[in-house]
Amino acid sequence: MTELSLRRHRPFIAFWLARVFTASGFQMLTVAIGWHLYQLTGSVLDLGLVGLFEFLPRLLFMLHAGHVADRFERRRIAAACQGLQALVALALLLGSSTDSISRELIFVLAFLLGLARTFEMPATQALLPNVVPLALFPRAVAASAAAMQAATIIAPALGGLLYAFGAQWVYGPGVLLYVLASSLMLGLHAEGQVLRKEPANLETLLAGIRFIRSKPDVLGSISLDLFAVLLGGATALLPVFAKDILLTGPWGLGLLRSAPAVGALLMSLWLARFPIERRTGPIMFTSVAVFGVATIGFGLSTSFWLSMAILVLLGAADMISMVIRGALVQLDTPDAMRGRVSAVNGLFIGASNQLGEFESGLTAHWFGTVPSVLIGGIGTLLITGGWIRLFPTLARRDRLHQPTQQQ
Template sequence: MPTQAPLLLRHHRPFIAFWLARVFTASGFQMLTVAIGWNLYQLTGNVLDLGLVGLVEFAPRVLFMLHTGHVADRYDRRKVAAICQSLQAMIALALAIGSATDHVTREMIFILAFLLGAARSFEMPTTQALLPTIVPNALFPRAVAASQSAQQSATIVAPALGGLLYAFGSVWVYGPTVILYLIACTLMLNLPARQILLNKGKATLDSLLAGIRFIRSRPDILGAISLDLFAVLLGGATALLPVFAKDILLTGPWGLGLLRSAPAVGALLMSLWLARFAVERNVGRIMFTAVGVFGVATIAFGLSTSFWFSLAVLVVLGAADMISMVIRASFVQLETPDEMRGRVSAVNGLFIGASNQLGEFESGLTAHWFGTVPAVVMGGIGTLLVTGTWIKLFPTLAQRDRMHVPVAEPQTSMESAKPATPMSPQP
């Protein structure tokens, strides 16, 4: 299993370009996030603003939710992804110029955060839909694993690098980020054109609701997705890391970068473990246990005053979150028929965005009301309460043994409509 990525990189040149584009894009976003968070907190010193940035970045996902998947299916995905990456490069360039001329303001950061969220809202489903057209079906699971490793590796290295560069000035973060996005854009445009554009219809509300209706008809899928939504929504403390780094753990931008990288270290290590030792039995119990560990780790982080203990707790938090994410993704992929996967993925993406961006807003708001430490501790307690409640609400999910249990298909209407074989006349 650990050799999956090298195997793909050796034998599939288009995947090399795609994999590197994902590395550069993820690295650029992580560096940009670190710089924006620290820059904004330096400007205003208001923890509520850190939460508002998450809300502003999430807003485009709701506003354009009817169009993101439609665009990915109707237009050349390479060009859509490249346009999104070019827009993100321009956002980083605007911040670099503003920093160099000392013209970065709170309002400017919020406007650019909205544009960043809009670009990512279209880029994420597009690149997800692009991957199956690059590699053969037999290697698709390996390609997904390798793509995830690129994402986690960038999440580990880039925030620490961004924090280190910020020590020399914010322009030293924004400038290299422009280059990373432009390289990713070039790699995307050089991918082979293999997409068959079949979707000529208009995006409609009913098209989105079809995915929602399907999820509601599958209690285990609904339970897995909503559990992750509320657990991360309540327990996420990412938006408050600048406050912990500066005011509680008494470190600087470099320390903030390490704090942001720590969950990804745990996630990467756990993903390697799960690739070698896959979860095959007691998946429901394991998922709920992982979410419970996530809540306990959140409480421990909120109460910690030691930088190194906080790093260790964040590693555990990231590992637990990876277990939940892998099981949830397996439910969505294995329990959903192919003709519904696009619409279900759009709804799932909205849930993921809500848990991340709205979680940042929730963290900033509760920190503004109750204080930073109480907000994180309350969030961890809320995660534990949600876990216990979901065990009661979705008992089949909690008791589920395997990832996928094939269900015998009922006789199709075509088959039932066939005339019965005439009986031979009796002599």
């Protein structure tokens, strides 16, 4: 890479590294919090409640977060949010060191973690088009996803191994990772953001929702993710599978959490080299259907290594859908609206992940762990078929980038 090329790509490299550190910190905290809480209470419902507390800030503040991302400098917003997550990790470090962590404290810190991520997500999603040219954006989405997945492979496994020495050995590195991410964001050079000066009111806060409703392909892609992953997500139950079904320990939990990221990383690297340019709609729906089938397979498996292999496939399928959806939403949205549209998209993603964890914990509490996962996988397949009928233009969409829609 020449000096000129390096200078040109330096902002994206800084952005890429910040995403690595943030993803690593979050994944390590997630493993430690899940195992810590399950050791503390032994309740699968509590594992689901952690996801609910992380999701509540998105439900309460996501529209405000989108307005903030369009009105203020996005890199500073992201840096501040990463600083808050560093404080959450610090509180967990101090609490574990003094043996003063309770179930209620974990819920409060999960809420604060969710609050920081609520404002961070639309800022970082809307920031990427200001860092790379739009012509390279699909590749940049895949490369950025690869960064997060690479971290997601290493961090959970490392978190599970470190937890054997004590929870503080996970929370401490988490603090450092978030501080590094915040520092990189503060030093990032981004261009082209259109800052909006109008005050927050109902009209401006709802502008992102109105825009999405006017774009069937955007609405269909993000709502597909919401309902499919809401039903199909089983990551909240991994501590139960690791301990009670697959008969392993925290190291096994770390490997299980890393397995989807292995598949996602391999697929994101492939998509960065060979981006999807044709038949984007059919490919996205097929990938979601594979996600549902893999979820059912994981629920039926009683072999640790088979479960690992299925989770790798699940992660690869999810990555295809995520890259298509992420690029489609940003490319079909003008810059002045990207923060608010990303906020609504973030609400859908949060619902499918954190609220999905609550749904998994609740159904596991009612029906049992394995039936909960099977019900979720079947539900994902039903949603996929239903969305093909509800959004036929998305199901038939050929090209990802449609220049006539660019603003």
